Amino acid sequence: MWKKLILGLLIVLLLAAAVIGMRFFTSNTPFESKHKYLYIRTGQATFPEVIKTLRDSHLVKNPGSFEWIGHRMDLDQKIKPGRYEIRKGMSLFNIARMLRNGQQSPVNLVITKLRTRQDLAALIGRRFECDSASVMDYMNNADSMKVYGFDSTSIMTAIYPNTYTYFWNNTPTGIFKKFFAEYRKVWDDERKEKAAKLGLTPGQVYTLASIVEEETNANEEKGNIASVYYNRYKKGLKLQADPTVKFALGDFTLRRIYLKHLTAESPYNTYRVAGLPPGPICTPSLVTIDAVLDQPVTNYLFFVAKSDFSGRHTFSETYTEHLVNAKAFQKALDSVMAKRQAAKEDIGTQK
Incomplete structure (x- = not known):
């Protein structure tokens, strides 16, 4: 009789362990995409707010179970702000450990061709926690710029097309620090x-x-x-x-x-x-x-687009030469425009 009772208890314990294992240590992501991101803002996110985000955004199947394991892993005390990648198939335990350890997913900031400071601020504001206004404030701050030898006008000469990698909750100071490092790298001896x-x-x-x-x-x-x-x-x-x-x-x-x-x-x-x-x-x-x-x-001293519309240019040393080249281009352009106009008129007569 005791053997049957002990065996029964073992089976119950094994079943309970299996249920716990299934709930906390196997896939708990309901979404179909390869991954989604959880954003935890600096100084604003509390553990209950994170639970609410997980629930509202359908990032985990069992937010209640995540709350339970989160409390036992001290997430309510150790949660760190940032951008976290929740990959399809992750378990509640792995997600909680990732948040507790602050294992953020890095953000690539790709600089190609920008024209204005506002363009740069807007790009950074779209990619990071800091908004475009705080980036503009940083660029307009004489003390911030002076540290690196720039001012609010010359700062754009420190921005070089490249891919820069940061964490999402980086500050304008941290973001520009890498810009300045790239500037020093470019301007070697x-x-x-x-x-x-x-x-x-x-x-x-x-x-x-x-x-x-x-x-x-x-x-x-x-x-x-x-x-x-x-x-x-x-x-x-x-x-x-x-x-x-x-x-x-x-x-x-x-x-x-x-x-x-x-x-x-x-x-x-x-x-x-x-x-x-x-x-x-x-x-x-x-x-x-x-x-x-x-x-x-x-x-x-002069150049003008070539008359063959190749996108290349004809260069000249004197204004007289330049006028000849410019006239050739204008003549070719007028000819093209006339042909286009004639084509439009021809289409109109066929209606």
């Missing part, structure tokens, strides 16, 4: 020496490169275009760069620049103001920066 030979600071090289970046996607032309603007800059001539007019107007959809646009009052309008603009008009690639540093020695 070799690049500094090349800039010095041109009589330019790293910030001026960056700003000039930003104009070249907006002028062409053809890497083989970037050196010649850089030489045009550099030659004009050294001679004290206005750069007269169309992309700076777009930046001054804040209208990057403009396809053509007309006389009415050239009157925009802005330090970035290089048709009105001589020299380089006070800051960059976009974040140029390293290829473009190196094209500025390694530009060929030329006497070019």
Whole structure:
């Protein structure tokens, strides 16, 4: 009789252990996707709020059981803010341990081509806990910028296209610390020496490169275009760069620049103001920066799009040559526009 009783108790205990194991140590994720993210904000999330998020977002099948195991793992005292990846098939125990240990999922911030500080702040605000307003406040803070030798205008010259990896709850200070580290990496002794030979600071090289970046996607032309603007800059001539007019107007959809646009009052309008603009008009690639540093020695002062519409340019040393090249392009453009208009009229007559 005792043997049967003991055997029965063992079976009950084994069944209870199996139920507990099934509940806490096997898959407890109801979603079909490969993963979902749980966001716990700094200084705002309490354990009950996390439970509510898990329940409302359907991140676990049994939020009540998670609450039970969470209390026993001291999650209500040790929970850490951050962005956590809950992978399909995770158990309640694994999720609780991940939260207790603060094992966040990193965030990649991919910088490609940005034009303004507002663009940068918006991008960071979309990817991290800190919002765009706090990022703008950081960039506008003279003390924060001064530590690294920048100000609210020149700060964009410290932003280089790359992929930067952080935790989601990083602060603007932490985010920009990596930007500054990349800046120091880019401006090694070799690049500094090349800039010095041109009589330019790293910030001026960056700003000039930003104009070249907006002028062409053809890497083989970037050196010649850089030489045009550099030659004009050294001679004290206005750069007269169309992309700076777009930046001054804040209208990057403009396809053509007309006389009415050239009157925009802005330090970035290089048709009105001589020299380089006070800051960059976009974040140029390293290829473009190196094209500025390694530009060929030329006497070019002008360039215009080729009349074959290849996207390439014709370069000239004198204004007389430039007028001939510009006239050829305008003639080709007028011909194309006339053909398009004729085609529209022909379609209209067939209705």
